Amino acid sequence: MRRCNVLVLLLANAPTLLFAANVCEQEAQSTGSTTQQYYMILAGQTDVFYDRSGPTFVMLQRTAADETDVGAFGIYAGARRQPVFGPVPASVYEQFASEPRKPSDVVLRLAISKPQYERTLQVLQTWERRVREKALLYPEIAMDNILLVKQATEELNRCSTTLVPYELDWGLEDGISEHNVASRIPYEYFRELARLNAARHVPDTQ
């Protein structure tokens, strides 16, 4: 099976811009493909970095009969075990997905539609551009990663409820932002989404 890095592949192919007005029309018109499947995987670990946070990233996958496009973006452990924000190397996300996981690890694998895949990919590509151009929005990468995971997951529900949401909004009901330092928020957010969406999780074996 041929495997392509989705961030690089689709950047090169200049993806079509999706405008807000017709985004939901596209999603409503899209029919499930029998030849291609689309997935979003939310992956998180804890107790890896000095502040007890860990790698937390969003992964996108498109699978067809003989090829897979895959890419992940977020925070991962660099060569010196330091947190790095950017496109996650294949060796890192493959290891994360295949090795026996600690009980504290979080993986939520969701089957999504093509329009959802394309919209989320656009979110990831915008962040990839920000890393490349050194135009991150915060001086602290933990804050950028919160924005990334929030934008990517909320993009799924723009037109219809695919994911049982958790409102990460720093409001009165938001215990995650209240009780965690910035670097742990994405992990706790993914853990809560995994709990809320356990029935929608697609195991690796499928």
Added chain:
Amino acid sequence: MATRIKRRELFSSFAGIGASPAGAQVCTGADLIPNVPLRTHDGAAVRFYDDLVKGRQVIINMMYAHCEAFCPAITSRLVEIHQALAPRMGRDLFMYSITLKPEQDDPAALEAFAKMHGALLPGWTFLTGAAYDIDTLRFALFRHDHIKFDLDPDSHTGKLRIINDAINRWTHVAPLASKMTVLQHISWADPPKSFEQRVEENRRLQLAIDKEHELYGYRKIV
């Protein structure tokens, strides 16, 4: 017999206090201000830092043409500020109003907004651009470092960023504070004044304070 007093220093190392860490560098405008491509209300293509900010004293705010909450009031206040500083505007002081909604506000929409508010004035430029670049600029200049507020673009209309790039001095003020407060904050980023100028300004200020005490019995305005 005189007692000899033993004196001990409370602080042992004056040399280290206030010193920058070894090797630390001071960030300047070129490091901090994104040089993003933008378009002015009259359609000119510009680079934000290189063409508009470099070496200048500037006043920057964010707005959008269809904003019905604070933007019209803030723009009216900026017109007053412009009038108060008219001799300097376009010479050593510049105003930039950047749209928060570039997808709605093209140069023509910004020009119409400026015209409607009497803001087509020398040294005052309205700016639009790609959403990506506007976000980069918005976070670099107006970030609250709190995601809830930073995700709400409206929260960035209530601030004036004042930068004097030539002397690397930054400050900010709420545009709906009193006109005098806004002018005072702008003056904090003015080019350094000579000793004689400062003595003269202080003399005039003291006269004004004394006059208010005479009139009202307390310091009222200045």
